[in-house]
Amino acid sequence: MRHKLLRRLLAPTAAAALFSAVIAVQSPSSAEAAVPATIPLKVTNNSGRGDAVYVYTIGTLLSTGQQGWADASGAFHAWPAGGNPPTPAPDASIPGPAAGQSKTIQIPKFSGRIYFSYGQKLVFKLTTGGLVQPAVQNPSDPNHDILFNWSEYTLNDSGLWINSTQVDMFSAPYAVGVQRADGSTASTGHLKSGGYNGVLNDLRGRSGGWAGLIQTRSDGTVLRALSPGHGLESGALPTSVMDDYINRVWQKYASSTLTVTPFTDQPSTKYYGRVSGGVMNFTNGSGAVVTSFQKPDADSVFGCHKLLDAPNDQVRGPISRTLCAGFNRTTLLVNPNQPDTSSANFYQDAVTNQYARAIHAQMADGKAYAFAFDDVGNHESLVQDGSPQQAYLTLDPFN
Known part of the structure; x- marks a missing residue:
């Protein structure tokens, strides 16, 4: 699993090692009372698309270290043993809201991802080492032609961290948010009006291989723009680009x-x-x-x-x-x-990094996770709260 959220959040400060240790050993206490076992996640579909939406909560249960998934009620389900070759994972999908609608589910104390897909369910498989995550840079991956994206989150006794991420790809637009104890909200990840096409058009107009980061389905649907690291791997960008x-x-x-x-x-x-x-x-x-x-x-x-x-x-x-x-x-x-x-x-x-430049330029608040350490200087698309009342995931328009 390529989940770097905790490392990205904690590495910049001298308290990193201490905080990591606290996560590992913190026992039920007043802190746990402040952050319940699950919190609501309100998913709002403002995408304007008519496709069915599927939502997944996948990650590591912090209380036990087990990997698994959560259902709509926030109940944890451990992955069964996998195989070699990989075996199909249980269907962890939750029906998402229709266009113009919202749906609230519960998310547990995970360090993991919230996936969402349009039109069809994602394909997850299990190896003897655990879950196989979608690999968008692999043209033979079973999820390659599915329009999907994900947010990374950590919910623990110290609160919620949830981000929008473009570390692996720029794809279906979305924003994340949190409602604080005083009722106020904070959000990040929204593109400017026209920002989705703005990023794609910027890359299309850029010479040197950057246009090759964009992947399109046979029906003409733009699926994603690969991050430049994956662009190197796929051959879209020359290794000499930097x-x-x-x-x-x-x-x-x-x-x-x-x-x-x-x-x-x-x-x-x-x-x-x-x-x-x-x-x-x-x-x-x-x-x-x-x-x-x-x-x-x-x-x-x-x-x-x-x-x-x-x-x-x-x-x-x-x-x-x-x-x-x-x-x-x-x-x-x-x-x-x-x-x-x-x-x-x-x-x-x-x-x-023309990919990172284009994405930041089109973000409403200028913030993004366009590479792994975009949090240096606090330019990352992240919201955090020590006593979260509710989290938000908003599926934004493709314009």
């Missing part, structure tokens, strides 16, 4: 210093990067090398992994996530002090 920018960054910091201040709550914690022998070495205030990075390739940049791996620690991970954000937003040449959190500086280089 080389020019990466080379310029490596050249610049062979003769100057990149300063990384990874924790907003620890402004005195700084690391200093210089390229020597083709390797960027980071030192601490005492001059000791704390971690080093080989020159990344486009896949490492777009995926924030491989040569930019970001373990959930207090040194390499925070530095790597800062580098990842700087490469995707192409701010590393214009600002030697990172992270650069001013969106005015993002995506200004001719060689940049």
